[in-house]
Amino acid sequence: MKKITSKVTLGLSAAALALASSSAMAEKWDMPMAYSGSNFHSVTGVEFAKCVTTGTGGDIEITVHPGGSLFKGGDIKRAIQTGQVPIGERLLSGHQNENPLFGVDSVPFLATSFDDAAKLWEAAKPSLEKVLQEQSLELLYSVPWPPQGLYFKDAVGSVADMKGIKFRSYNTATARLAELTGMLPVSIEAAEISQAFATGVAESMVSSGATGYDRKVWESLNYFYEVDAWLPRNYIMVNSDVWKDVSDANKNVIQACATIAEYAGTWRSKEYTGFTLQGLRDGGMTVERANDGLTAELKDIGATMTSEWLEAAGDDGKAVVDAFKAMQ
Numbered sequence: 133m134k135k136i137t138s139k140v141t142l143g144l145s146a147a148a149l150a151l152a153s154s155s156a157m158a159e160k161w162d163m164p165m166a167y168s169g170s171n172f173h174s175v176t177g178v179e180f181a182k183c184v185t186t187g188t189g190g191d192i193e194i195t196v197h198p199g200g201s202l203f204k205g206g207d208i209k210r211a212i213q214t215g216q217v218p219i220g221e222r223l224l225s226g227h228q229n230e231n232p233l234f235g236v237d238s239v240p241f242l243a244t245s246f247d248d249a250a251k252l253w254e255a256a257k258p259s260l261e262k263v264l265q266e267q268s269l270e271l272l273y274s275v276p277w278p279p280q281g282l283y284f285k286d287a288v289g290s291v292a293d294m295k296g297i298k299f300r301s302y303n304t305a306t307a308r309l310a311e312l313t314g315m316l317p318v319s320i321e322a323a324e325i326s327q328a329f330a331t332g333v334a335e336s337m338v339s340s341g342a343t344g345y346d347r348k349v350w351e352s353l354n355y356f357y358e359v360d361a362w363l364p365r366n367y368i369m370v371n372s373d374v375w376k377d378v379s380d381a382n383k384n385v386i387q388a389c390a391t392i393a394e395y396a397g398t399w400r401s402k403e404y405t406g407f408t409l410q411g412l413r414d415g416g417m418t419v420e421r422a423n424d425g426l427t428a429e430l431k432d433i434g435a436t437m438t439s440e441w442l443e444a445a446g447d448d449g450k451a452v453v454d455a456f457k458a459m460q
């Protein structure tokens with residue numbers, strides 16, 4: 133009897149220990165994302181979070197905060213770097229001013245299809261990982277936006293028609309595009325564009341059909357010109373110190389979840405391209421390819437921006453572009 137009691141006591145204390153150690157290991161990670169909850173990037177992020185929570189047996193529980201509700205897009209990278217949040221998502225080209233390499237996915241007409249965007253990503257990934265590690269960030273996965281086109285209130289047939297229009301920009305490249313087309317750039321987060329268009333703070337933008345659809349821009353704008361200028365990417369990053377403390381087993385789970393998320397997110401982005409362009413049409417917008425003259429003018433501007441980017445990005449940038457071209 134005595135023996136049994138001590139066995140039970142032992143068993144209980146072992147269970148208590150196991151419980152204590154697993155709750156000490158359990159971590160809650162808040163994951164800020166900048167775009168609306170219904171956007172495919174956010175849907176993919178929520179699935180990634182579930183995959184990690186389940187796959188790590190609850191050791192790491194990720195909660196997604198979409199729509200810029202925890203941190204606005206422009207503040208997310210810094211929040212991860214400084215450890216205010218362990219993980220988050222950011223349109224990295226928004227930080228091209230810190231390092232030109234971050235803008236590699238927004239060089240006009242360099243990679244204009246999903247296939248090329250995937251190759252450019254493969255070519256740029258090692259350099260980007262290195263730059264991010266120097267900033268205490270570990271790259272987990274990246275998903276492209278659909279091809280970028282131009283939104284306007286009135287019909288536009290040439291660059292001359294754009295003069296003086298207030299243009300919503302989302303990174304350095306889009307602001308530069310505005311300057312070179314004679315428009316007036318104003319930097320506005322995607323979460324705030326419906327209001328900016330409704331109040332006339334902005335009257336045009338370059339973006340995907342997806343963002344126009346998510347933000348119901350047909351309430352204010354009437355034209356979307358397909359240009360396929362580039363496919364910028366969102367990146368999921370984790371703070372390096374946090375990452376260092378994750379067990380090898382959990383790192384494997386997170387990386388596997390990241391691979392699945394990148395695949396699923398890219399697939400959604402492709403599906404969303406046609407779906408959202410139709411959504412813009414259903415909302416009453418005219419959706420068509422830019423005419424040949426306008427396309428040629430935009431390509432000239434693209435050539436200027438490409439040489440400016442190559443000059444700024446130096447040998448590292450050239451190496452990425454050369455590696456990308458070698459994959460063609």
Ligand code: PCA
Nearest residue numbers: 277302322339340343364
């Ligand atoms: N949507 C984001 C970035 C690129 C895109 O298609 C935005 O407009 O902010």
